[in-house]
Amino acid sequence: xxxxxxxxxxxxxxxxxxxxxxxxxxxxxxxxxxxxxxxxxxxxxxxxxxxxxxxxxxxxxxxxxxxxxxxxxxxxxxxxxxxxxxxxxxxxxxxxxxxxxxxxx
Numbered sequence: 001x002x003x004x005x006x007x008x009x010x011x012x013x014x015x016x017x018x019x020x021x022x023x024x025x026x027x028x029x030x031x032x033x034x035x036x037x038x039x040x041x042x043x044x045x046x047x048x049x050x051x052x053x054x055x056x057x058x059x060x061x062x063x064x065x066x067x068x069x070x071x072x073x074x075x076x077x078x079x080x081x082x083x084x085x086x087x088x089x090x091x092x093x094x095x096x097x098x099x100x101x102x103x104x105x
Contacts, residue, residue: 003075003082014086021089029074030085034096036067041099045069045092052091058084060092 006014008027015021021030036042042064049071053059061072071092073085 002077003084005075005078005080006082011081018086018089019093024072028080029072030081030089031070031072032089032092034069034071034092036069036096036099039066042067042069045095045099048095049088049092052095053088056084056088056091058088060088 011023011027015023015030021032023030034042034045036045046062046064046069049060058075061074063070073089074080075082075084
């Protein structure tokens, strides 16, 4: 079943509850920069996030250099954001918990 594209009010409600996720200017994706203590912490985060993405059958766009992982989430099939994006974002926040230095949160 194809996920439904969320309207702006629902997107705003989701973002209000989340820490650090930002809506793209076009409203079609959300973005967050994760910064970790080490490369191993970043890679562990990516591994845990990849497993969550596989379970949801919803995959991130991400870019990794050393301890930095920049993530963009969108549901390309609908040209915008769906519940899947926010579910994966929450899973990624859980995967990052305890891995990021306090000054980088």
